[in-house]
Amino acid sequence: MRTGWLPVARVEQLPMAGSYLTMDLFGQPIVVVRGSDDQIRVMSSICLHRAANIVEGSGRRNVFTCPYHAWSYDTTGQLKRAPLMEGACEFAERDERLPQIRSEIWQGFILANLDDEAAPFAPQVKGLSDYFDAFQLEDMVLVDTLEFDSPWNWKVLVENFMEAYHHIASHSKTFEPVFHAADSRVLDSDGPWSILHMPAADQEHTDPGGLPNVPGLEPWQERDLFASVMYPHFLLAVQGSSVAWYQVLPDAVDHLTLKIHLLVPATTTQIDGFEEARNALRELVSVVHHEDISANDLVWRGLNAGATKQGRLSPLEEAIWQQNQWWLDKMTGG
Ligand code: FES
Ligand SMILES: [Fe+2]
Numbered sequence: 001m002r003t004g005w006l007p008v009a010r011v012e013q014l015p016m017a018g019s020y021l022t023m024d025l026f027g028q029p030i031v032v033v034r035g036s037d038d039q040i041r042v043m044s045s046i047c048l049h050r051a052a053n054i055v056e057g058s059g060r061r062n063v064f065t066c067p068y069h070a071w072s073y074d075t076t077g078q079l080k081r082a083p084l085m086e087g088a089c090e091f092a093e094r095d096e097r098l099p100q101i102r103s104e105i106w107q108g109f110i111l112a113n114l115d116d117e118a119a120p121f122a123p124q125v126k127g128l129s130d131y132f133d134a135f136q137l138e139d140m141v142l143v144d145t146l147e148f149d150s151p152w153n154w155k156v157l158v159e160n161f162m163e164a165y166h167h168i169a170s171h172s173k174t175f176e177p178v179f180h181a182a183d184s185r186v187l188d189s190d191g192p193w194s195i196l197h198m199p200a201a202d203q204e205h206t207d208p209g210g211l212p213n214v215p216g217l218e219p220w221q222e223r224d225l226f227a228s229v230m231y232p233h234f235l236l237a238v239q240g241s242s243v244a245w246y247q248v249l250p251d252a253v254d255h256l257t258l259k260i261h262l263l264v265p266a267t268t269t270q271i272d273g274f275e276e277a278r279n280a281l282r283e284l285v286s287v288v289h290h291e292d293i294s295a296n297d298l299v300w301r302g303l304n305a306g307a308t309k310q311g312r313l314s315p316l317e318e319a320i321w322q323q324n325q326w327w328l329d330k331m332t333g334g
Pocket of ligand 1: 048052070
């Protein structure tokens with residue numbers, strides 16, 4: 001996982017020079033910041049003096065000053081001032097810069113990778129990018145976030161996200177009438193990603209909240225639902241009018257924080273009734289996710305039971321199999 005590409009933010013979350021946000025990437029505190037040169041960087045936020053974390057939260061500033069001894073850094077991570085350090089040998093502010101972490105921007109998402117040697121992200125997911133091209137993800141903006149404290153291993157959530165088989169039971173009154181489990185299918189994949197296509201049962205299906213579709217979509221793209229994972233756990237639920245980005249932030253083997261970010265085309269935010277439509281989407285996502293919480297609670301408890309063995313997967317769960325093949329390759333080097 002420490003060698004995987006992980007989405008840390010959207011570019012529109014950092015609109016101006018000095019805009020920043022912070023997070024913990026597998027024990028590495030990071031700051032994602034738009035510099036005064038307009039470049040977005042991902043950096044360690046650990047002070048170069050005696051390792052205090054220099055910044056938390058989010059906001060906008062031109063200087064990051066360590067709360068411990070007031071060393072200050074600019075928005076590129078360059079150390080600008082270290083008070084009372086005159087006489088320290090082999091030390092010059094100009095030689096000191098916060099460690100830069102590998103990052104890449106893909107379709108408006110800022111991704112980070114703790115492995116300097118990792119292969120670039122975009123070429124690995126080209127097949128997925130081509131499939132979702134018409135949805136113009138790069139032109140979307142983040143308009144709402146739901147946050148959940150989730151007491152399971154992150155893989156429980158990913159596997160649940162990537163199959164529609166459970167619509168028949170977990171979502172029998174919400175998703176199943178609209179997206180029949182039996183109609184779902186998993187695309188062939190040529191890289192570290194999976195796509196689950198859930199055709200709408202009703203050929204006239206439209207967004208229940210009234211959000212407009214991305215212009216130029218084919219009818220099936222407007223009415224169907226798509227779940228995708230870029231391994232290990234970059235999750236997107238794509239529909240004609242909006243995208244839900246499930247940002248998975250594991251912090252222990254049995255715990256993660258989940259942020260569900262809702263994205264819509266920038267033009268959608270200008271329509272009459274946008275607030276109501278967005279709130280309707282938020283409510284639907286919340287209801288469905290609470291159904292998934294119940295399922296994930298059941299599974300995580302079961303996986304920790306001594307007599308539990310691996311069960312057979314349904315063909316409808318092929319995306320789980322796809323990702324497990326990738327894990328297997330990673331673990332065996334095959
Ligand atoms: S630890 Fe940051 S200035 Fe001392
Ligand atoms: Fe679900």
